[in-house]
Amino acid sequence: MKKVLVVFDGAHFPTTTLDFALKLNEESPILLTGIFLPSVDYAEAMSYYYYGTAVAPLYMDEYEDDVVAIKNNIDEFEDFCRSHHIRYRVHKDIKKKVVKELQSETRYADLLILSSTHFYENLGEMTQEEYLTDTLHKAECPVLLLPADATMPRSVILAYDGSASSMHAIKQFIYLMPQFTDMETLVMYAGDEAEDVPFADLIKEYAAHHFNKLGYYKLTADPKKYFMTWIENKGASLLVSGSFGRSLFSELFHKNFLRDVIKEQKVPIFIAHL
Amino acid sequence: MKRILVVLDQEKWNKDAVDFGCYLAKLSKSRVTGIFLQHFNEDNFVETIKHRENNHNRSDKQTATQPLEALSVKRFREACICRDTSFSIPQNCMATKEELIEETRFADLVVIDPALSLKHEIEPSPTKVVKDIMQHAHCPVLLAPESFNEISEVIFTYDGSQSSVYAIKQFNYLFPQFINSKITVLEVNPSGTKEIIEEQKLMEWMNTHYAHVNYAVPSGNPVDKLIKYLLPRHKAIVIMGAYGRSFFSNLIRSSAAGPIAGTVINPIFITHF
Numbered sequence: 001m002k003k004v005l006v007v008f009d010g011a012h013f014p015t016t017t018l019d020f021a022l023k024l025n026e027e028s029p030i031l032l033t034g035i036f037l038p039s040v041d042y043a044e045a046m047s048y049y050y051y052g053t054a055v056a057p058l059y060m061d062e063y064e065d066d067v068v069a070i071k072n073n074i075d076e077f078e079d080f081c082r083s084h085h086i087r088y089r090v091h092k093d094i095k096k097k098v099v100k101e102l103q104s105e106t107r108y109a110d111l112l113i114l115s116s117t118h119f120y121e122n123l124g125e126m127t128q129e130e131y132l133t134d135t136l137h138k139a140e141c142p143v144l145l146l147p148a149d150a151t152m153p154r155s156v157i158l159a160y161d162g163s164a165s166s167m168h169a170i171k172q173f174i175y176l177m178p179q180f181t182d183m184e185t186l187v188m189y190a191g192d193e194a195e196d197v198p199f200a201d202l203i204k205e206y207a208a209h210h211f212n213k214l215g216y217y218k219l220t221a222d223p224k225k226y227f228m229t230w231i232e233n234k235g236a237s238l239l240v241s242g243s244f245g246r247s248l249f250s251e252l253f254h255k256n257f258l259r260d261v262i263k264e265q266k267v268p269i270f271i272a273h274l
Numbered sequence: 275m276k277r278i279l280v281v282l283d284q285e286k287w288n289k290d291a292v293d294f295g296c297y298l299a300k301l302s303k304s305r306v307t308g309i310f311l312q313h314f315n316e317d318n319f320v321e322t323i324k325h326r327e328n329n330h331n332r333s334d335k336q337t338a339t340q341p342l343e344a345l346s347v348k349r350f351r352e353a354c355i356c357r358d359t360s361f362s363i364p365q366n367c368m369a370t371k372e373e374l375i376e377e378t379r380f381a382d383l384v385v386i387d388p389a390l391s392l393k394h395e396i397e398p399s400p401t402k403v404v405k406d407i408m409q410h411a412h413c414p415v416l417l418a419p420e421s422f423n424e425i426s427e428v429i430f431t432y433d434g435s436q437s438s439v440y441a442i443k444q445f446n447y448l449f450p451q452f453i454n455s456k457i458t459v460l461e462v463n464p465s466g467t468k469e470i471i472e473e474q475k476l477m478e479w480m481n482t483h484y485a486h487v488n489y490a491v492p493s494g495n496p497v498d499k500l501i502k503y504l505l506p507r508h509k510a511i512v513i514m515g516a517y518g519r520s521f522f523s524n525l526i527r528s529s530a531a532g533p534i535a536g537t538v539i540n541p542i543f544i545t546h547f
Contacts, residue, residue: 001482001483002482003478003479003482003483031478031482033478089478104472104475105475107436107439107472107475108439108472108475108476108478108479109479110443110479140436140439140440140547141443164379164412167379167380167412168412171382171413175444175447175448176447199376199379199380202377202379202380203380205277205364205380206277206380206381209275209276209277209305210275274547
């Protein structure tokens with residue numbers, strides 16, 4: 001059984017992520033741990049002020065609303081889990097800064113499911129992007145990033161560029177989501193048309209050990225321009241990617257592109273990095 | 275099916291690594307892939323040639339008449355057949371240390387004899403080349419024991435670090451067959467406290483994956499306590515995060531500490547973040 005985290009930030013109830021977790025549970029039972037965070041990162045805000053008490057009154061109203069919202073979310077989460085027979089845990093009374101807390105939680109978890117659209121959307125686009133990037137950078141377990149209307153994938157795309165990072169992501173995906181290894185799987189290499197696929201024989205051998213329905217594809221068009229369009233046309237698929245390393249795909253998720261990626265995200269993305 | 279690399283000495287037969295590699299492969303319904311580490315490299319070119327010249331008149335007629343590589347491959351093939359284990363021998367099965375490390379990107383586990391050496395003088399275990407592989411491999415490394423009957427106990431060494439928890443997770447993902455074994459989380463805390471670091475989160479994860487878990491927090495000198503704990507447990511496999519900023523990584527690295535890998539006889543599963 002795997003320990004899967006789902007994040008509740010303040011008043012937001014992540015229906016999409018819970019529905020996805022439910023489908024995972026139907027494939028193979030999970031322990032679903034709800035992390036109940038405040039809608040405002042009070043600990044982060046206080047840290048900007050040496051005399052922390054000066055800022056406390058500014059957040060008093062939000063804090064009191066949060067207490068009620070969090071309690072309601074916990075009740076709704078517990079009802080959801082009980083009605084669908086999912087084993088669950090509740091982690092609440094979070095005092096640390098949001099990203100630091102998530103980092104600590106992910107060390108002792110197998111998977112974190114996040115909504116790229118809704119995670120801290122109440123803080124505005126710029127701050128949301130910052131929180132999402134930081135969380136993805138610091139997470140100590142793989143993250144499954146879901147778009148707003150995530151559907152259960154029927155195929156898998158493994159982003160491969162020969163790097164240790166991309167292979168690490170592929171391995172973690174195999175270990176954590178073995179039920180997906182029976183689906184149609186495409187090993188996708190994005191690089192210069194003139195270049196050979198790096199370690200072609202080795203990736204073929206490794207992939208053949210673990211996946212039953214394999215194909216290989218070299219994306220030769222300008223990946224930054226056409227990648228999201230190409231992947232949307234593949235239908236209900238799941239993308240597996242190492243990220244934040246020195247890889248072509250890391251450029252797609254580099255800060256400069258992240259806003260576009262979040263806006264354009266159409267498929268769930270499984271991200272694991274070293 | 276896991277891809278398990280068994281690393282062998284091109285010149286000297288490593289029965290222990292083959293035995294343990296085959297055991298794990300059968301347990302996980304996997305195949306072992308034989309990789310033979312080449313002795314020859316630019317650094318030891320002269321030394322290698324002199325050593326081969328000095329051993330030219332060995333009585334082993336098979337070695338004298340057959341190329342060394344072919345003999346190694348034949349031995350590996352026969353050993354796997356005798357142990358009823360699926361195996362593969364890639365076309366480019368002879369590898370330098372650097373090539374092996376590259377190949378670990380595409381493997382789930384490396385099994386190696388900690389005494390495997392590329393030097394001609396006797397080295398303490400783990401040898402330099404084995405330490406290099408442990409440090410740079412892109413998958414977990416399993417140091418094969420000298421002998422074993424079965425593995426019925428798993429000891430996770432833990433110090434709260436990212437590396438030690440990562441090692442625990444990777445072992446669980448690779449070998450779910452051990453979920454009903456005797457499981458112990460051994461925290462050797464240099465500060466001597468009896469508290470388990472992040473106890474609630476750790477226990478929540480452990481209880482999700484294992485039916486019964488014991489926790490041990492021996493106090494006193496960490497090296498002594500760790501070795502003393504492991505020595506009587508002959509049927510245990512030890513899991514360590516290493517080469518991160520963790521206490522246990524210092525035990526492997528520091529020759530002054532008498533590395534665990536050179537002292538205890540248990541198989542040791544090492545990986546790092």
